[in-house]
Amino acid sequence: MPETPPVLSYPMLEGMSYPRLDADNLVRRIKDEAELLALPQALRDGVRVLMTSATRGCSAGVAAALPALRLVISQGAGQDRLDLAALAARGVRVRSVGEALTEDVADLAMALAQMCSRRLVRADAFARGGAWRSGRFEVGHSLVGATMGIAGLSGRIGQAIARRAEASAMKIAGLRRPSNAGLGVPLFDDMRALAAASDVLVLVLPGQKALRHVVGREELRALGPTGRLVNVGRGDLVDTDALIAALEAGEIFGAGLDVLEGEPAVPQRLAEQPNLVITPHIGAATWGARARGARIAEDEVLASLG
Numbered sequence: 308m309p310e311t312p313p314v315l316s317y318p319m320l321e322g323m324s325y326p327r328l329d330a331d332n333l334v335r336r337i338k339d340e341a342e343l344l345a346l347p348q349a350l351r352d353g354v355r356v357l358m359t360s361a362t363r364g365c366s367a368g369v370a371a372a373l374p375a376l377r378l379v380i381s382q383g384a385g386q387d388r389l390d391l392a393a394l395a396a397r398g399v400r401v402r403s404v405g406e407a408l409t410e411d412v413a414d415l416a417m418a419l420a421q422m423c424s425r426r427l428v429r430a431d432a433f434a435r436g437g438a439w440r441s442g443r444f445e446v447g448h449s450l451v452g453a454t455m456g457i458a459g460l461s462g463r464i465g466q467a468i469a470r471r472a473e474a475s476a477m478k479i480a481g482l483r484r485p486s487n488a489g490l491g492v493p494l495f496d497d498m499r500a501l502a503a504a505s506d507v508l509v510l511v512l513p514g515q516k517a518l519r520h521v522v523g524r525e526e527l528r529a530l531g532p533t534g535r536l537v538n539v540g541r542g543d544l545v546d547t548d549a550l551i552a553a554l555e556a557g558e559i560f561g562a563g564l565d566v567l568e569g570e571p572a573v574p575q576r577l578a579e580q581p582n583l584v585i586t587p588h589i590g591a592a593t594w595g596a597r598a599r600g601a602r603i604a605e606d607e608v609l610a611s612l613g
Contacts, residue, residue, distance in 0.1 A: 311349065311350055311352070311353030311354075312332065312333055312334055312335045312353070312354075313333060313353060313354060313355040313356060313612060314328060314333050314334045314335070314354070314355070314356040314357075314358060314608060314612075315334075315335055315336075315337055315343060315354050315356070315357050315358065315373075316334050316335070316336050316337070316357075316358035317336075317337060317338070317339070317358065317359050317360060317363050318336065318338060319358070319360070319382065319601070320360075320382070320597055321597075322594050322597035322598060322601075323382070323597045323598070323600065323601040324601060325601060325604070325605050325608075326605075327605050327609060328605055328608060328609070333608075333612070334358075335350075339363075340363070340366065340368075340369060343369060343372065344368070344369070344372055351372055351373055351374070352374055352375060353375060354373045354375060354376060355375050355376060355377050355378065355611070355612065356376075356377070356378045356379075356380065356608050356611060356612070357369070357373065357376060357378075357379045357380070358380045358382075358604060358608070359379060359380070359381050359382070359389075360381060360382045360383055361381055361382065361383030361384065361385035361386070361387075361388065361403070362383070362388065363388065364381070364387075364388025364389045364390070365379050365381075365388075365389050365390060365394065365401075366390050366393075367390045367393035370390065370393050370394055370397055370399060371393075376397065376399050377398070377399060377400065377611065378399065378400050378401075378402065378607070378608070378611045379394060379399055379400070379401045379402070380402050380404065380604045380607055380608060381401065381402070381403045381404070382403075382404055382407075382600045382601075382604065383403065383404070383405065383408065383591060383600075384403060384405030384408060384409075384412075384463075384464070384513075384591075385403075385513065385514055385541070386401070386403055386513065387513065387514035387515070387541070389401060389403075400611075402604075402607050404599075404600045404603040404604055404607075405463065405464075406463060406599075406603070407591075407596050407597075407599035407600035407603055408590065408591035408593075408596040408599075408600065409463045409464050409467050410467055411590060411591055411592075411593045411595065411596045412464050412467075412511075412539055412590035412591060413464055413467035413468045413470075413471055414471070415539060415565055415586065415589065415590045416464075416468045416471075416509055416511065416537055416539045416565075416590075417468065417471045417472065417475070418563075419537045419539070419563025419564075419565065419584060419586070420450060420455070420472075420507050420509070420535065420537050420563060421450065422563055422584045423535045423536075423537070423560070423561035423562055423563040423582070423583070423584050424447055424448045424449070424450060424507070424535055424560075424561070425447035425448070426444075426445065426447055426561065426582065427584075428584055429444075429445075429581060430444050448506070448533060448535070448560060450472075450475045450476070450477050450506075450507070451475065451476045451477070452476060452477070452478070453477050453478070453506035453507060454477065454478045454479070454480055454504060454505050454506050454507070455468075455469075455472040455477045455478070455479055455480070455505065455506070455507045455508075455509060456479075456480045456481065456495075456501040456502065456504060456505030456507070456508045456509065457469060457472075457479065457480070457481055457509045457511065458481070458482055458498060458501065458508070458509065458510050458511065458512050458521070458540075459509075459510065459511035459512045459513075459540060460479070460481035460482070460487050460490065460492070461481075461484065461486035461487050461490065462511060464511045464539070465481075465511050468509060468511065469492075477507075478492075479492045480492055480493045480494070480495065480501060480504050480505060481493075481494050481495075481501070482494060482495060482496075482497070482498070482501055483495060483496050498521050498522060498526050499525055499526050499529045500529075502522070502526045502527070502529040502530040502534070503529040503530070503531070505530065505534065506533065506534060506535065507534070507535045507536075507537060508522070508526075508530055508534065508535070508536050508537070509537045509538075509539070510522065510536075510537065510538040510539070510540040510544050510545070511539055511540045512540040512541065512544055513540065513541065514540075514541035514543065518541075518543075518544055519543045519544070520543065520544070520545070520546040520549075521544050521545075522536065522538075522544060522545045522546065522549075522550075523545075523546040523549045524546065524549040524552070524553070527549055527550065527553040527558055527559055528553070528558055530558075530559050531558075531559065532557060532558060532559065532560060533560050534559045534560060535559065535560050535561050535562065535563070536550070536559060536561075536562040536563070536564075537562070537563045537564075538562075538563075538564045538565065538566055539565045539566065539590050540566065541566055542564075542566040542567040542568040542569065542570050543568045544566075545564075545568065546568075547567070547568045547569075547574060547577060550562060550577070551574070551576050551577050551580065554577075554580040554582055554583055555576075555580065559582075560582065561582040561583060561584070562580075562582070562583050562584070563583075563584040563585075563586075564583070564584070564585050564586070565585075565586045565587075565588055565589060565590050566588055566590075567585070567588075570587075570588060571587065571588075573585065
């Protein structure tokens with residue numbers, strides 16, 4: 308390995324590899340930010356690219372510690388752990404490879420919509436446990452003809468979800484935003500109004516302080532007793548206490564969550580809800596998404612190194 312490789316990389320997820328970068332000994336791997344900051348200054352001075360992830364991000368301290376940094380590659384779609392202001396002030400380009408996971412997250416969103424509409428986890432237990440011998444399982448809700456309200460409709464994942472919903476004979480609605488203006492679907496002024504118009508409300512919004520608890524007690528009540536909530540965005544978009552209360556009271560029919568506020572901890576009262584499906588933030592956890600992300604990252608790094 309060269310004494311000062313131009314690329315630093317945090318550990319990537321299983322299934323990701325960088326054969327072209329490794330063949331030319333361009334990457335030094337580090338386990339965490341502490342190890343990065345402990346590197347000798349002479350090594351840090353030569354780093355031009357940092358390969359990170361949505362969960363690790365890049366802090367202002369890391370950016371300051373790498374004076375030659377010109378590119379940050381982040382695996383995933385989320386940017387809430389990237390200090391974008393500090394990086395922009397330094398002239399560092401940020402590239403998130405979110406397109407690698409678009410279709411897989413959209414697939415999971417639709418799966419969660421079906422699971423909580425038909426209560427498939429409970430149906431599986433019903434069949435396995437022998438209850439089927441003594442009766443029929445409860446009737447669920449069809450997606451055919453139903454309205455799916457998508458908060459985050461104009462984004463890549465939002466559009467991918469909309470394509471799948473339309474293929475399932477659903478109608479689409481969104482929020483009244485400039486980015487949604489030309490999409491040809493009904494638009495509503497706020498989340499409460501969108502929830503009231505939706506049979507299934509899907510959240511695919513980024514993590515931002517302004518969006519914390521954008522779905523709370525009033526929005527859940529507006530969704531109504533046959534309504535279903537799906538969240539594949541960020542956990543803190545939903546007020547967990549309000550969701551628990553709505554599920555316990557039957558104010559909504561069910562929910563499917565791939566993300567949780569305070570994850571990976573799952574509140575006991577939430578876990579006990581029979582009309583809830585939880586998956587452990589696996590929207591992008593496919594071999595295909597990881598391989599695509601690694602290829603995109605390699606291409607970007609090699610192009611930036613010239």
